[in-house]
Amino acid sequence: MKHTRWIGAVVSATLALATSTACSSSSGGGAGGKVHLTFWTHTHPPMIALNKALIKEYETKHPNVSIDYQQIPNTDFNTKMLASLSNGSGPDIINMDDVALRGDYIPKNLLAPLDYKAMGLSSQQAIEDKYIDGTLDGAEGPDGTLYGLPTEFNATAFAINTEQFRKAGLDPDQPPATWDDVAADGKKLVAAGQGGFNFLYLSAGQYTQQLQILLNETGGSIVDKAGTKATIDNAQGIAALSIWNKLINVDKVGNAHTASRDATAPFADFEAGKTAMTIMYPWGVGQIKQDNPAMYKNLKVVPLPQVDPANPSGRWYGYYEAVNKASKQQAEAWKFIQYSASQSQRWLTDVNFIQPLKGWAQSPAASSVPFLSVWEQAYSRGRFDEIGHHWNEVQDAVKTAIEDTVLNGKPVADSLKQAASTINEALPD
C-alpha cells in the first residue's frame, strides 16, 4: 500500500511537470539562463534565407539563446497563428502584416507593447524618431502604443517586360502612365502575340489589395474611416472596379480565367511571359531575380499607372515583427527583433526589403536596390488602407464582388452593392 502511494505520487509529479513543460510555448530563462524563442513567419524564400542567417549570428553572439524558426504558408498563416495563440502554444515572435495587426491582433490585446527598455532606449519616441513619419502606424494601437517594428515595408509600383514591349513595337522607356495607357499598350502587346496585362487572382487578401490600389486612385475606400460602414459601393468604388473590369472584359488585355492561381508564385504569369505588365512590390523584384534570372534581365519597374497623373496616389502595406503577449520572455524576444531591425542594409541588399528608416534611400545599400528612384517615389505617395474588424470576411466579400463582375459579367454596381451588404453584415454587431 505504501509502495502504491509512492508510485502514485511520483507519477503525479512527473505528469504535472510534463504538462507544465508542454503548455509553455518556450522555456523561461533568467539572467545567464538558457533562453528558447520561437519565431514564425510566412513563406518568402529570400526572406527565409536572411532570417536563418540572422538567427545563426544572433545565437553565436548570445550562446544562451536558441531560436526555433518556423515558416507557414501565407494562406494558412493567420488561421494557424490565431489557433495557436488561443491555446497558448503561439510563438514568441510574430511576423505579421499591418492589416492583421490593426484589424485583429492589436484590438484583441494579443501583442506585447514594444519594450524600448529591453532595447536599451529611453522611450518609444526614440524609436519613432528613426522611422519615416507614419510608417509605424501599421503596428500602432489607437492610443499610440507601438507593437512592432517593420522588417518589410512595401509601396506599390508597376513592372513591364522590356523584351515584349520591343517586340510589340513599344518603347520601354515610355511605360504606361495611366490605366488607359495600360489598355492601349496591352492591346498592342496582345495583337503582337505578346503578353498583355493582368491582375493577380490569388487569395482574397490579394484581390482586396489590388482593388484598394484602384480605390486610392479614385478616392474611394472599402469602409469608412471609423471602420463601421461599407463605402465600397459609392461612385468612387464603382469607378475603381470599372477600371479592372474594362481592362479585362472590354479591352481584353488579359484573361482572368486562365491566370495562374498559385499563391506561392504570385508572378508566375509575368515570369512565364503570359503577361508583359503587372503590379509590382519591392519583394517581387527579389523573388523574380531568384526564380527566373533570364526574365529578370527584361524586368523594368516603373511608376504605378494613375487615374489622374496630376494627383498620384499609392498604397503602403508592411510586415512587422511583434511579440506574443503570452510569451514568457518578451524582453529577449524584443532584443532579437532589435537585432533583426538593425540589419536594414542587409534587408535591402539580400532581399530587397525596404525598412522605412529616415534616409534609407541615401544609405550605402540603397544603391544596390534596383529601380531605386521609382521606389522612392512610390513610398512618397503611399498610405495604409482603412480597415475594420473581421477583415477576413470583408476581403471575402470584395473577392466575390470582383469575381462576380470580372469573371461572371455581373454589372459593377450590382456586385459592389452585394459586397457592401455582406461587409455591413460582417462589421461589428
Next chain:
Amino acid sequence: MTSTTVRARRPRHTATTRHNWIGAAFAVPALALFGAFAIYPMARVFYISFFDYDLTSAPRFVGWHNYRYLFGSETFQASLTATAFYVVFTYAPAVVLALVLAAGLDTRLPGSGFIRLLYFAPVAMSWVAVSIIWRLILQPDGLLNAVFGTHVNWLTSDSSAKWALVVVSIWKETGLFVILFLAGLQRIPDELREAAALDGAGRVATFRYVILPLLRPVTAVVCVMAIIRGCQSFSAQVVLTGGSFNTEVINLYVYKTAFESARMGRASAVAVLLFFGLLMVTMLQLRLFRSRER
C-alpha cells in the same frame, strides 16, 4: 419448493451481475475515450453556440443571437443552397449510376473482380489528391476541354464551377456505392432469380420486382450515407474553387467562420443546425424505407 427455487436462482443471478460488472469495467476505458473525444466536444459545441467567442478572448453569452443571425444571413443561406445543389446533383445520379453498375458487375465472369477494383480505386484515393488531378483536367486548356473541343471555364464561373464539382464528386463517390450495392446483390439467393425466370419474368422485370425490393435495406443505408457525405463535403470545394462561384458549402462556411473569422460561437451554431438537419433527414429517410417495407 419455492424457497428451493429462489435459493437455486440467487447464485446464478449474482454470477450474471458480476459478469455484467466485469464487462462494464472492460468497456469503461473505451467509453471514457468516447466521452472525452466525441460526446464532450459535441456538448461543448452546443454550449459554445450560445456565446460570442473569438478564440482569444473570454466567451461572452449572447443567447440565441448566433441562431437569429444565421436565419437572416444571406451568406449562410447561399451556403445552404450550394450544399443542397451539391447533394442533390451529385448523390442522386451517383446512387442510380452505382445501382446500374453494380447490377452489371454482379457476375462471376473472369476479370470481373479487377473491373470492380477499378471502380473502387477513386474511393481509395484522398479527396485532395483527386481534386488536384481534376484541377488540371478542368483548366481552360486542360484535358476535358481538349477532348470535347469546348472552351468552358469550369472552375472560374458561376455557371460551371458547381457542375465541375458535381462531375468530380460523381467520379469519386460512385465506386463506394457500387461496392455496397454489390454486397447487397450477392446476398440475394440465386433461387429467387431462377424462380422469377421460371415464372416468365425478363431481366428487367426480375430486377424491378425481385431484386430492387430485396435491396431496400442496402438502398436505405446508401441514401443515408449519400446525404451525410454530401453535407460533409469540404476538400473538393477548398482545392477546386476555394468556395468561390457559389460553391461555398456548409462545412466550408463553418471552417471560414470558425478559423478565418474566429467566430466560434456562430460556427458552432451552424454545426448544431447541421446536426439536427441531418438527424431529421436521416430519420425521415429511414421511416420512408420502413413504411415501404410494410
